[in-house]
Amino acid sequence: MKLFGKIKLLNKIIIPVMFLFFWEMVSHIIVKKLVLLPPPSKVFYSLYEMILSGEIFVHSLDSILRVLSGFIIAGSVAIPVGLIMGWNNLVEKLLDTSVNMLRPIPATAWIPASILLFGIGNKPALFLVFIGTVWPLLLNTISGVKSIDKIYIMAAQTMGVKGKALFKKVVLPAALPEIFTGIRIGMGVAWTCVIVAELLAVRSGLGYLIMESRLLVRPDKVFAGMIMIAIIGLGLDYFTRVLMNVFLHWRKGLKVE
Amino acid sequence: MNTKIFVRNVSKDFYDEKRRTSFRAVDNVNLEIGEEEFICLLGPSGCGKSTLLFMIAGLVKLSSGEILIDGKIVNGPGPDRGVLFQQLGLFPWRTAAGNIKFGLEVMKLDKREMEERVLKYLRMVGLTKFGNSYPHELSGGMQQRVAIARLLAHEPEVLLMDEPFGALDAQTRIVMGGELVKIWQETKKTIVFVTHSVEEAIYLGSKVVVMTSSPGRIKSIIKIDLKRPRDYVDGEFNTIRGKMLAMVEEEVSKAYLKDIGEESEISEK
Numbered sequence: 045m046k047l048f049g050k051i052k053l054l055n056k057i058i059i060p061v062m063f064l065f066f067w068e069m070v071s072h073i074i075v076k077k078l079v080l081l082p083p084p085s086k087v088f089y090s091l092y093e094m095i096l097s098g099e100i101f102v103h104s105l106d107s108i109l110r111v112l113s114g115f116i117i118a119g120s121v122a123i124p125v126g127l128i129m130g131w132n133n134l135v136e137k138l139l140d141t142s143v144n145m146l147r148p149i150p151a152t153a154w155i156p157a158s159i160l161l162f163g164i165g166n167k168p169a170l171f172l173v174f175i176g177t178v179w180p181l182l183l184n185t186i187s188g189v190k191s192i193d194k195i196y197i198m199a200a201q202t203m204g205v206k207g208k209a210l211f212k213k214v215v216l217p218a219a220l221p222e223i224f225t226g227i228r229i230g231m232g233v234a235w236t237c238v239i240v241a242e243l244l245a246v247r248s249g250l251g252y253l254i255m256e257s258r259l260l261v262r263p264d265k266v267f268a269g270m271i272m273i274a275i276i277g278l279g280l281d282y283f284t285r286v287l288m289n290v291f292l293h294w295r296k297g298l299k300v301e
Numbered sequence: 302m303n304t305k306i307f308v309r310n311v312s313k314d315f316y317d318e319k320r321r322t323s324f325r326a327v328d329n330v331n332l333e334i335g336e337e338e339f340i341c342l343l344g345p346s347g348c349g350k351s352t353l354l355f356m357i358a359g360l361v362k363l364s365s366g367e368i369l370i371d372g373k374i375v376n377g378p379g380p381d382r383g384v385l386f387q388q389l390g391l392f393p394w395r396t397a398a399g400n401i402k403f404g405l406e407v408m409k410l411d412k413r414e415m416e417e418r419v420l421k422y423l424r425m426v427g428l429t430k431f432g433n434s435y436p437h438e439l440s441g442g443m444q445q446r447v448a449i450a451r452l453l454a455h456e457p458e459v460l461l462m463d464e465p466f467g468a469l470d471a472q473t474r475i476v477m478g479g480e481l482v483k484i485w486q487e488t489k490k491t492i493v494f495v496t497h498s499v500e501e502a503i504y505l506g507s508k509v510v511v512m513t514s515s516p517g518r519i520k521s522i523i524k525i526d527l528k529r530p531r532d533y534v535d536g537e538f539n540t541i542r543g544k545m546l547a548m549v550e551e552e553v554s555k556a557y558l559k560d561i562g563e564e565s566e567i568s569e570k
Contacts, residue, residue, distance in 0.1 A: 193390075195386055195388050195389075195390035196390055196392060198360050198378070198384070198386070198390065199384070199386065199390035199392075200403070201360070201377075201378040202358060202359075202360070202378045202379075202380070202382065202383060202384040203380055203383070203403060203404030203407075203451075203455055204379060204380030204404060204407055204408070204455065205403070205404065205406075205407050209406075209407055213403065213406070214392070217392070217394040218392075218394070220394070294393055294395075294435050294437075295393070295437075
């Protein structure tokens with residue numbers, strides 16, 4: 045059995061290891077003089093240096109804080125509005141046109157406008173995260189409410205539960221699985237948005253780090269920063285899955301891998 | 302015996318959007334149900350018996366007529382009438398105990414009283430060990446019992462049951478029926494129980510209301526005087542079963558002939 049375990053691990057890492065080896069060779073032998081492709085050894089070394097100096101953590105923390113705060117702002121708007129839109133046909137009809145007109149604008153298309161509106165700094169980044177995540181959160185919340193099995197509502201009503209209590213005790217928990225689908229999609233979008241915003245409109249964060257390193261002609265730091273972006277992206281997805289397993293543990297046989 | 306539920310000239314039309322016609326599900330039903338009675342509504346499927354039950358529950362609006370509970374007109378659902386649904390409608394995000402507690406949380410009971418009430422009803426349905434289990438972790442029969450405990454916990458005076466044992470296997474169904482009779486005898490509730498099983502109706506009911514096939518009208522009301530616990534293979538039980546089966550069969554074949562008639566009408570067109 046142990047052998048099998050080892051083989052599985054080997055299967056998983058064999059391609060990446062070969063890739064790194066290939067990359068190392070290419071950057072040393074073939075293209076050394078032509079383009080600025082640093083070998084992986086150098087990239088990992090500069091990542092190590094930035095870890096020692098703490099530089100990478102400062103930027104990572106900034107990016108993470110932006111993602112989370114932008115996400116919380118989007119969630120505190122989109123989830124309540126989505127619950128109401130899903131529940132009340134009139135409200136949905138009133139807001140439907142506006143949503144459908146704004147939604148096709150990609151978050152990245154908001155960058156110039158957000159710099160004009162908010163200048164340079166945290167605000168445009170938060171705005172961009174907000175714009176990117178508000179739609180998946182809103183739409184999934186609406187459809188979560190609409191697809192609630194009516195039997196739950198009827199059962200609650202016959203037990204004297206109505207109004208606000210009905211919303212809190214039935215509508216919200218019943219829609220929660222779909223809301224979490226929105227959160228998971230939104231988290232991926234949010235991470236993209238924050239990096240893009242940092243490339244252009246903020247003077248800190250991982251996006252800023254890689255852009256700044258390009259200007260300083262430090263390709264090793266550009267790639268090191270990208271590795272960190274990948275690690276944190278994975279971490280954020282892992283974090284949402286942990287949240288899902290905590291909040292949706294009651295779902296039959298469900299464990300989000 | 303005091304009248305608990307009074308159904309007066311009640312009809313229900315459903316509008317069929319596809320065919321743009323309305324369809325009469327319940328037609329001019331009059332029914333008086335006394336306190337502590339156990340009424341079984343018996344009829345072929347599609348005869349409007351569940352619709353009638355949901356109208357008493359206040360979940361379906363009447364097209365005409367009125368329904369009174371203790372002399373007050375029914376206007377929407379309320380905690381005085383508990384409903385046991387065919388699909389149960391247990392909240393999957395709550396444990397068995399959490400489901401039972403659901404209706405109590407809006408009753409402003411203090412915490413200790415609430416816990417005691419939950420425990421009392423868990424005990425009544427024999428699930429004290431399973432209070433912390435989620436519905437999907439329980440068997441069909443156990444889920445049924447959680448639903449019954451939840452139904453009883455906020456202590457409604459009227460229990461409305463829509464073919465609650467329909468999804469259970471025959472053995473569990475008989476056991477659940479026996480338990481329900483016991484609960485009825487202990488709690489003295491007024492029960493309206495919808496079923497299409499003649500045996501179940503005779504076993505459970507103090508009265509059986511036989512309904513016609515669609516549109517649902519009352520065909521006859523039969524008082525069941527057999528002493529409890531009743532015996533499915535008892536001679537008298539079988540005599541009643543024979544009579545009642547004949548009535549139901551007549552309605553089923555009527556419905557069948559009507560469907561055939563409609564089919565041939567369509568094919569003629």
